[in-house]
Amino acid sequence: MQIEPRYFDYLPEHGDALEQRIGFNGLMKKIAIWRKQGIDDPDSVAVGCRKAVENIVDSLIDDAGVKRASLVDKIEYAHDEGLIDNTLFYKFNEVRTKGNRGAHGSATIKVIDANMVLELLDDILRALVVDLGIAPHNERTARVVNDELFLIRSDEELASMRKTARTAALLSGDSSIEKEIRQTATIIQKQQKEQSGRLAAFAHLVQQVEELEAEYGIADEGSEEAVAQEQLFARTDAMLDDLRQTACEAQTRAAAAEHRIREILSEHDFVEKLLKGRGRATDSQFDVMAFPRNAKTTTNILQVSGGAGTGKTLCLIAKLISDIREDGQTSLFGKRERRGLFVCFNRGLAQHVRNLMAQFPDEGRAIEVTHYDKYINQLVRVNPDEGYEHLAPFAHDVRYPREGLPGNYRYWNIIYDQTARPLVQEAMATVSAKHPEARGAYYLDGSSAENVEWVNDEILWLEARYENPRTAGRNYPTSPRTGRGTKRRPNETVRHIILEVWEAYRLLLEKKQLYTIEQATKRLQTSQSLPSYDAIAIDEVQDFSIRSIKLLLQLRADEKSRVYISGDENQKIYQRDFTWKELDSNSRGYTIKLTENKRNSEAIEAFARRLLGDGSVYDTDYEKVFVLNASDEKVLRIAQHLRNVAPAENVAIIGNSSYWTERTRTEGLAPIDPRRGNILDPGLYILGVKGGKGLEFDNVIIDYQHATEEDEDAEARLLYVNCTRARKRLYIRYDGRPPELLSKLYPEFVK
Numbered sequence: 001m002q003i004e005p006r007y008f009d010y011l012p013e014h015g016d017a018l019e020q021r022i023g024f025n026g027l028m029k030k031i032a033i034w035r036k037q038g039i040d041d042p043d044s045v046a047v048g049c050r051k052a053v054e055n056i057v058d059s060l061i062d063d064a065g066v067k068r069a070s071l072v073d074k075i076e077y078a079h080d081e082g083l084i085d086n087t088l089f090y091k092f093n094e095v096r097t098k099g100n101r102g103a104h105g106s107a108t109i110k111v112i113d114a115n116m117v118l119e120l121l122d123d124i125l126r127a128l129v130v131d132l133g134i135a136p137h138n139e140r141t142a143r144v145v146n147d148e149l150f151l152i153r154s155d156e157e158l159a160s161m162r163k164t165a166r167t168a169a170l171l172s173g174d175s176s177i178e179k180e181i182r183q184t185a186t187i188i189q190k191q192q193k194e195q196s197g198r199l200a201a202f203a204h205l206v207q208q209v210e211e212l213e214a215e216y217g218i219a220d221e222g223s224e225e226a227v228a229q230e231q232l233f234a235r236t237d238a239m240l241d242d243l244r245q246t247a248c249e250a251q252t253r254a255a256a257a258e259h260r261i262r263e264i265l266s267e268h269d270f271v272e273k274l275l276k277g278r279g280r281a282t283d284s285q286f287d288v289m290a291f292p293r294n295a296k297t298t299t300n301i302l303q304v305s306g307g308a309g310t311g312k313t314l315c316l317i318a319k320l321i322s323d324i325r326e327d328g329q330t331s332l333f334g335k336r337e338r339r340g341l342f343v344c345f346n347r348g349l350a351q352h353v354r355n356l357m358a359q360f361p362d363e364g365r366a367i368e369v370t371h372y373d374k375y376i377n378q379l380v381r382v383n384p385d386e387g388y389e390h391l392a393p394f395a396h397d398v399r400y401p402r403e404g405l406p407g408n409y410r411y412w413n414i415i416y417d418q419t420a421r422p423l424v425q426e427a428m429a430t431v432s433a434k435h436p437e438a439r440g441a442y443y444l445d446g447s448s449a450e451n452v453e454w455v456n457d458e459i460l461w462l463e464a465r466y467e468n469p470r471t472a473g474r475n476y477p478t479s480p481r482t483g484r485g486t487k488r489r490p491n492e493t494v495r496h497i498i499l500e501v502w503e504a505y506r507l508l509l510e511k512k513q514l515y516t517i518e519q520a521t522k523r524l525q526t527s528q529s530l531p532s533y534d535a536i537a538i539d540e541v542q543d544f545s546i547r548s549i550k551l552l553l554q555l556r557a558d559e560k561s562r563v564y565i566s567g568d569e570n571q572k573i574y575q576r577d578f579t580w581k582e583l584d585s586n587s588r589g590y591t592i593k594l595t596e597n598k599r600n601s602e603a604i605e606a607f608a609r610r611l612l613g614d615g616s617v618y619d620t621d622y623e624k625v626f627v628l629n630a631s632d633e634k635v636l637r638i639a640q641h642l643r644n645v646a647p648a649e650n651v652a653i654i655g656n657s658s659y660w661t662e663r664t665r666t667e668g669l670a671p672i673d674p675r676r677g678n679i680l681d682p683g684l685y686i687l688g689v690k691g692g693k694g695l696e697f698d699n700v701i702i703d704y705q706h707a708t709e710e711d712e713d714a715e716a717r718l719l720y721v722n723c724t725r726a727r728k729r730l731y732i733r734y735d736g737r738p739p740e741l742l743s744k745l746y747p748e749f750v751k
């Protein structure tokens with residue numbers, strides 16, 4: 001009698017030798033990950049198994065020229081040379097086909113496909129263990145039965161179940177749930193330990209059966225040997241039945257416990273609903289939903305931190321919806337309806353959130369979604385734009401005045417960076433005349449666009465930080481320059497001259513009846529009639545100034561109003577510098593960190609992390625990341641190909657938005673502006689290099705020709721933001737000589 005084979009049961013003993021022979025370090029670790037995550041990410045399973053097959057074929061081939069051929073040709077060569085038999089030939093090709101589909105989006109890889117390629121990989125590796133002489137006496141083929149290919153109920157999953165149960169208990173107010181799950185997990189772990197001992201005893205019995213068969217063969221019926229054999233057979237059968245029953249009981253109990261948790265969380269798990277079936281909410285996202293009941297201190301301010309793709313924006317939306325729903329039917333009894341505000345820094349993200357909120361029309365009517373600049377501008381204008389009429393009753397004490405007579409009114413208007421630079425240049429020239437000795441210095445030489453942009457950025461920082469040049473004169477000349485680049489370091493004398501440029505610029509704005517968003521923010525901070533909200537969500541907080549955040553905190557209806565703040569320092573693409581202590585010395589917040597990337601594939605996430613200083617040597621091939629030396633025409637062909645082979649997916653080109661909008665229109669590709677379209681819909685979207693914050697697409701093409709930021713750290717953060725917009729496939733394109741950052745961090749891609 002033999003023990004039934006299990007999937008990959010030969011790896012614990014022979015895995016190291018197998019990895020060495022096929023040149024795939026970390027394969028056992030990969031297989032463990034695929035078995036645990038295959039249901040959630042079948043694409044990665046198919047693509048990873050394809051890579052494993054390619055490693056295997058390469059290890060079998062000695063001809064260096066053949067190794068450079070396509071995988072289909074290499075498999076054909078290995079078959080023709082007798083390196084693999086017919087069975088392996090067909091299995092290799094099937095894994096290759098499924099892997100290609102996962103990598104290039106020609107069809108959606110389903111869980112059943114991932115299951116199949118993993119089974120095929122198990123067959124292939126099982127045969128290689130024998131064929132390569134690692135364990136020549138093993139079974140070369142084996143039919144695996146009574147085994148789950150995708151593993152469940154690991155120690156990590158049991159720990160996760162306990163944590164999720166705690167959240168469910170907090171949300172429902174029923175503490176017995178947590179106790180029940182804790183007891184269930186303990187029983188399952190105890191059963192698993194007992195099974196280990198039973199399996200050892202079972203193996204010993206099987207060995208005795210085999211020894212009797214080897215010594216006596218088929219014993220005569222009724223003989224002493226036959227009786228002994230029958231007794232052993234009966235004991236092994238009974239033990240096997242007991243093992244199966246125990247495992248079944250453990251699974252049933254766990255399933256029942258999890259079902260109870262899901263029933264509780266389903267009403268609160270708005271994150272899952274917003275993800276539209278792309279995966280379950282994570283434990284830390286559930287923790288966000290349980291706030292403030294799970295906070296260790298009394299507070300109504302929650303900071304949600306985490307890297308790209310961890311679901312920060314979705315959590316903020318979910319919390320706003322949750323808070324508005326908490327009001328329930330109170331409005332029927334004459335109480336004021338609760339109101340919420342979602343504010344971010346990026347116009348495209350604001351539009352995306354509006355589209356998501358459209359799925360919740362009841363709550364959406366009570367939740368205002370906007371990007372900061374637009375919202376502030378509407379509060380200080382005499383007549384708010386369409387869609388912002390509800391702001392007209394507020395902030396009358398600080399709105400910019402209307403001058404002139406009816407029919408000939410003159411209004412103050414907001415000015416943004418692009419239109420502001422000529423005025424900054426004029427202010428630099430005015431101050432330069434007063435300091436002829438420094439006329440050619442970078443802070444006064446307006447003939448250089450780079451100089452003008454630097455001075456403009458410095459003025460924006462000053463406006464956000466100080467009331468006016470006079471008050472800035474006390475601290476600015478000696479203040480640290482944290483987070484504002486290292487290329488230029490103005491000394492104290494230079495900073496006094498910069499303050500003069502700022503003053504000249506302010507006078508020019510006033511003369512032309514113009515104002516900046518920073519100036520508008522300061523005016524609103526003095527208003528006695530601001531709008532108020534019961535819940536406020538501030539997204540992309542790393543790109544806000546300290547003054548902007550303080551103003552948004554003034555919009556709380558009362559001390560019970562909840563504030564949700566999310567951000568990621570690694571995605572800071574504007575030069576702001578503030579600390580949380582400066583934000584509000586009287587406020588104490590609670591922080592929940594999201595750690596699980598729910599957006600990017602493993603390959604894209606690993607690729608992007610190098611930009612954050614992760615210098616690890618990865619043991620994975622970047623099957624879904626492509627760095628290309630390519631012409632504009634090839635970029636267009638890639639975009640067209642992606643639209644053709646995966647029409648249900650969306651594609652984004654990130655670069656010069658004006659240029660690529662025109663080029664794609666010329667090619668008939670019908671580009672969409674994400675600020676006006678719904679990125680949940682399939683299509684080709686065009687974004688500027690700083691226009692993708694908070695957004696995500698199935699496929700992203702980054703047009704990366706040269707550095708755009710002042711220093712390497714800022715450049716790396718910007719590229720990181722753009723890379724992590726991609727869910728499935730990422731293309732980085734340069735034309736000719738690669739940018740220095742690519743050559744430095746990704747030499748294997750640009751060699």
